[in-house]
Amino acid sequence: MDTSSLSQSEILRLNNDFAEWNNSYLTVIDSVEKVNAEFKLPLKNHTVLLIVCIKGSLEVGYDMSSVELVPRSIMVLLPGHLIRKYHPSDDFEGFMISSSIANLANMLPLMSRILVCSLHYKENPTIQLDEEEFLNQVLFRDLLKHKLARSKDHFDLLVINKLCEGIFCETLNNYSKRIHGAINAQCSRGDALFYKFIVEIENSFKQERSVSYYADKLCVSPKHLSAVVKDVSGRTAGEWIDYYVVNEIKRLLTSTDLSIQEISCKLHFVNQSFFGKYFKSHVGMSPRDFRNKTLLPGF
Template sequence: MTGLTNLTIAQLRQTVGYEDGGDEDVMIVSSDKSTEWELFRYPCRLDAVVVALCTAGEGRATINLKECDVLPNTIVVNFPENIIRIDRVSDDFRGHIVIVSLKLLREARLDLKNKISVFMHLKNHPAHRLDPEVARHLQRFCDLIRECAEDAGSMFRKEIVTGLVGAFLHKCCDQLNNLPFDDERSVKSRREILFRQFIELLTLHHKAERSVGFYAEKMHVTPKYMSSLMKEVTGRSAAEWIDEYVILEAKTLLKYSGLSIQEVAYELNFSTQSFFGKYFKQHTGMSPGQYKMQ
């Protein structure tokens, strides 16, 4: 492997040869079918939102280099900008995975980035245990989605699946809204829009751009205003967000890509390996070489 893999739903389906009745906007995976867990043995990004529900057995995933255990009745939510790897699943693992494009999310009028407290919580804590009855209810949703997706004779299969997926995701949001978020701040609409726009731009450009000014210009605000806004809304400055994305990318490439330190520096648009080394050590307390050898 010589880089971080980025997959669309269409590429994922083609790679695993998975026929689920979905299309480029939705993919439904059930573990009692020939699920190709090996595909996620190495870190990758999916250009989609992933909602996974474990119904039996156990597993472990790493999201943004943080391990999370997946036990029965656990729901895991993964965003497109995240780097995910499946470390292991038990032989008796059972579950459902619903993979949804951002296009379908917009059509369903569902955008978690508009709910900043939910989005921030899931970024830091993507896995949550559910009440068993709630988990069974979501499982019935998944079974129905899969059944309708595989009904090749249905004239309105796409419309039915899209509607059911939207209902499933809204039901998940119902449960996520019940989580004990430590955020009682009221965020005005314009702030929500700017936060969402910043995260989307950061996801696209963090490998090439580390300047707050670059993102502020794209968003038509001043760097000072954007930094203070991000600090107020999320508790972290714009520069801290940028550094987090860059360091996460650097750590993943150093650990798993097979690239040399110089190649990683080039991949992340650092002018020299020395500059990259100083930046990395400033934010992690160790050199790229030390981290790579861990």
Template sequence: MNVKTEIPVYDINNFREYKTQGLVASRFGHYAKAHAHLHSPHRHSFYHLVFFSQGTGHHHIDFKQFEVKPSSMYFMIPGQVHSWSFASEPDGYIINFSKDYFSNFLSNNTYFHNFSVFSGIADQQVIEVDEDTAAAIVESFEDILKEGAVNGLLRDDLVRSLLLQIFIRAERASGHKIEVTANSYNHTIFRNFQKLIAEHYTTLKLPKEYAALLYITPNHLNALCKDIMGVSAGELIREQVILEAKRLLINLDLSIAEVADKLNFSDHSYFIKFFKKHEGITPEKFRKSNILQHGK
């Protein structure tokens, strides 16, 4: 990717591999050779899962770097920015599925909220599995690929069931406790808070503004954020602003002042101070370091 362009967003319909009702399933080696965009920062409008059986290198998720190695798994949710760099030839499996792929299969439309691997928090979306778990996951991937070659009875439902098995095995291997109370009152509020941040981070910067939209007190919002995520509501808002700033800084056609303006900072010098305070470097230095990592 020419880093002077905006980060591209790929839709599942951009891909021609085995696809049925919003699903793409492929061996990763074939997929990587067919899609050069993997090596440059990009986003998806769909969910994305990769399991490596071989290969080494690095994976950047929302500007955090993770190691690529056999028996490692990577989960992505729509909107996250990522890129790959490989030191040796990779292989394994890749699954892309649309936001509504499970909508007619699961009665609980918040089911994925139970899984830390779909949290959108990069550190929780990269896991390593043991030998037995890897063998079971590989078997499920192979069965999915076999189903893609035939049009058997209830094929799509079987594929969805196999995918759910992979998610559950991965979640168990992650060591994170599945949050069985994800549909509780506080968790519902927290998920709504996350959605509101994603929608209004440029205009609403204070926890009390979000608390008002959620019809709760700022203290209640702060308490549930600390209980669920271990950080304050204000920190979650700032993290979203910083992440979006990084995504904008990738675009060299935008000046630092224009990035600040898009994030609704009235003074670009204040934006520079804000960014440096929370990242330890200036926006310009972040931009230059990103060019060294991804520039062509």
């Protein structure tokens, strides 16, 4: 997470029931009924967009489809959709959170859920919450509104970001519970293999970085695994492995006081020199330079 952007955040009070908060990777809007007045539609979505309906109804038109959100329903739109319409009822109440892929990628343990949910709900991105799930969303929203109403220091902004992450975590849990056990029955073999591959990466990427290791675990050839992963996701198997490793290195550099040598050992690199070259080849700077660049000013 690039925490330097937090100091550039802005709160825009447009009226008593609408607030927008945004920085370079996260936007919060309370009362989606104002979106039509503030954003020109149609709009190509480049973020992960979450909409929660608390009261009334909201019709959302995207691509060639249209869905109606009713109380206790939520909608998640992934990047690439063309949003054509927001049509709220007069009594609509809800909220929207928009997050960049890069920001959500910081939550590595949840990445497989993001992927499998996106595969399973590409055609119908809405679900209906039960009472407990809905109350959890409302509690998060109320905490968020309380924080948004305060003056913003570094700690307030960090809490706002974590509350938004909590809402996304809660939402991903809601989605994943509904597709547990259905992945093999309702998606293609390629999608199922890709999902299993991601799960294996999450279990082993700190120790293993070779495509052949994961192919052996999944009882397929490295060539077949690479072809399927590329076809389903647009990335090669090796790129997905590197993606997890690099993001874990970034996390350890920015959120722990482990030395470069300790991080290298923790992720089972043969030596610190190779570790540094690996990181620089993917990020464009050394681990030390990356850590220094992303330190929060004043800490």
